[in-house]
Amino acid sequence: MGKETRGIYPDDGSWQVDKHWRGTRVRQRGFQSFAEAEQWLIKELEKLRAVVIRGERPSRTLDQAAAHYVETHANKVSLETDIFVLKPVVAMCGHLRLEQVHDGSLAEFIKARLAAGCKHKTVNSSLAIVSRILSLAATKWRDEEGNTWLERVPAITKLPLVGFQREPRPISWQEQAVLLSRLPPHLRRMSLFALNTGARDDVICSLRWAWELKIPELGVSVFVVPREKTKGRRREHVLILNSVAQSVVEEARGHHETHVFTWRRERVKNLDLTPEMDYSPIETMSNTAWQRVRREAGLGDLHVHDLRHTFGMRLREAGVPQCTISDLLWHSTKTITLHYSIAQIVEFHAALEKIREDNGRWNKSIAMLKREQEAAGGMRVPQKSPKSERAQRKTG
Numbered sequence: 001m002g003k004e005t006r007g008i009y010p011d012d013g014s015w016q017v018d019k020h021w022r023g024t025r026v027r028q029r030g031f032q033s034f035a036e037a038e039q040w041l042i043k044e045l046e047k048l049r050a051v052v053i054r055g056e057r058p059s060r061t062l063d064q065a066a067a068h069y070v071e072t073h074a075n076k077v078s079l080e081t082d083i084f085v086l087k088p089v090v091a092m093c094g095h096l097r098l099e100q101v102h103d104g105s106l107a108e109f110i111k112a113r114l115a116a117g118c119k120h121k122t123v124n125s126s127l128a129i130v131s132r133i134l135s136l137a138a139t140k141w142r143d144e145e146g147n148t149w150l151e152r153v154p155a156i157t158k159l160p161l162v163g164f165q166r167e168p169r170p171i172s173w174q175e176q177a178v179l180l181s182r183l184p185p186h187l188r189r190m191s192l193f194a195l196n197t198g199a200r201d202d203v204i205c206s207l208r209w210a211w212e213l214k215i216p217e218l219g220v221s222v223f224v225v226p227r228e229k230t231k232g233r234r235r236e237h238v239l240i241l242n243s244v245a246q247s248v249v250e251e252a253r254g255h256h257e258t259h260v261f262t263w264r265r266e267r268v269k270n271l272d273l274t275p276e277m278d279y280s281p282i283e284t285m286s287n288t289a290w291q292r293v294r295r296e297a298g299l300g301d302l303h304v305h306d307l308r309h310t311f312g313m314r315l316r317e318a319g320v321p322q323c324t325i326s327d328l329l330w331h332s333t334k335t336i337t338l339h340y341s342i343a344q345i346v347e348f349h350a351a352l353e354k355i356r357e358d359n360g361r362w363n364k365s366i367a368m369l370k371r372e373q374e375a376a377g378g379m380r381v382p383q384k385s386p387k388s389e390r391a392q393r394k395t396g
Contacts, residue, residue, distance in 0.1 A: 008037045017041050060149055062101055063094030065133050068141065085125040088113065098137055101130065102154040110159070120159040131156040169302060170310040172372075173358035179302075182293045186263035189248050190285050191307060193261070196245040196356060198311035198329050201285045201304045203229060203239070207260040212249075213238075217342055218349055220246045230330065237330050240345060242352035255279045311355070318354035328352070 007019025007026070015031040017040060026044050031037035066086050073079055092109045093101065106127070113123045134156070137149035171179065176195065180188050190204050199207075203225060211223045223239040230237050241249065249260060256262040262279035285304045294302045308329070315325045325331075328348060340348075 005038055005041070007041060008034060017044075021045060058143060058147075058149075059097045059099070060137075061094060062096050062098060062130070062133070063090055065098055065137055065141075065149065066090050066094065069129075069133050069136065082129050085122075086129055089126045089130055098134065098150045101134060103157050106130070106156070120161055124158045124161070127156050127158050166301075166303075168309040169300070169306045170313045171299070171302065171306065175297075175299060176310075178297045179293065179299060182297055184263075184289055186261065186282065187285060187287075187289055187293075189252060190261050190282070191304075193245050193248045194285075194304070194307040195311055196242050196248075196352065197239055198308050199239055200231065200308065204261055205282050205284060207239075208258055209260060210258070215342070215345060218346060220349065221249065222345065238340065238345075240328070240348045240352060242349060242356050244356045245352075256281070314355040315351065318351070318359075320351045320354065324348065324351050 007017055009016055009018065011029060014029070015034055015037040016027075016029040017031070017037050018025075018027045019041065020026070026041065028037075028040060028044075031040065070079065070083060070086075073082070076082070089106075089109055092112065093106060096105055109126075110123055113126070114120075131153075134150060135153050138151065138153040139148065141149045143149065180191060183191060193199065194201075194204060206229050207223060207225075211225060212221050213224055214221050220241050220243065222241065225237050225239055227236045252260050252262070256279045259281040262281055264275055264277045264279045266275055290304065294300070312325060312329055315328065316322075324347070328351065
């Protein structure tokens with residue numbers, strides 16, 4: 001192929017390829033010389049001949065496969081999360097052909113992410129979505145000839161999670177008192193609501209008055225949370241309130257037209273005047289105020305989600321059946337939906353009433369006992385076993 005090769009043109013000091021071959025357009029810009037553009041065109045035409053004439057599988061890059069995944073999973077609930085964890089791996093490895101994606105070619109990506117301070121779990125999230133894409137390319141996605149995008153699925157090895165998985169940290173009633181006493185009023189209300197309903201942060205922040213359904217038989221309300229606001233978005237769920245959670249709702253009533261939990265900056269002087277700002281919704285409970293208070297209260301890295309763990313632990317301590325706990329935490333396949341009767345709602349409400357205050361139960365988690373012992377003066381030194389004492393007397 002000489003300079004008479006068609007499809008290669010000068011382009012403002014560089015060279016570009018723009019050629020049609022059997023209905024397929026081959027185009028690329030930015031080549032530094034005619035020879036470089038020609039060599040690239042030869043390789044691309046050879047790939048096309050392999051596909052069209054010899055029936056071979058066309059080669060696609062990880063970048064192309066990732067774009068196809070996003071396009072074909074537009075209705076997936078967690079697509080935004082998938083895109084987020086895909087971006088860094090596509091940025092580094094998107095140029096690789098699918099058959100080139102394996103443990104060896106991903107090693108530099110893993111090394112770079114760990115060097116940037118990412119946790120093993122975070123890196124594994126990217127590896128998991130890459131593995132999913134490769135699996136779809138080898139089993140589901142097919143070209144015009146009926147061939148799968150990839151001949152076989154490579155095994156992608158994930159990083160070990162031992163020592164990197166954070167354990168749940170439920171709080172004691174004493175820790176709860178310290179936490180609530182230091183939180184600003186809006187976060188105090190939200191935290192108390194979480195401790196008595198087990199609701200997630202995002203559900204609490206988005207809770208609307210329009211979802212409220214009053215139950216005259218109980219004298220309290222429930223909130224019918226729509227499907228799009230629940231984890232998994234499979235069906236709407238019912239959030240049941242005990243008397244403590246109901247009091248929190250009543251305290252917030254009238255502050256905002258649409259949202260239950262809101263905040264505003266209150267005046268520190270001229271207290272007789274109306275605050276200059278209106279109440280507005282809250283995006284997240286885990287904000288700078290939460291992080292400052294947990295640090296000042298000596299609660300370590302307490303997460304908002306730990307309030308949900310506390311809710312579950314207290315239900316177990318109160319002797320609530322596991323099936324009821326699963327329903328209240330929305331863990332079961334059925335959970336509390338609109339088909340439940342008033343009698344069943346009364347049963348759930350009675351279970352929630354058991355954890356509205358400290359009843360002096362002695363049951364505590366091992367982690368909680370450990371924290372209390374460390375706060376009281378450190379871990380005790382293990383005592384010698386009776387066997388070792390007898391051996392010492394014999395040798396004495």
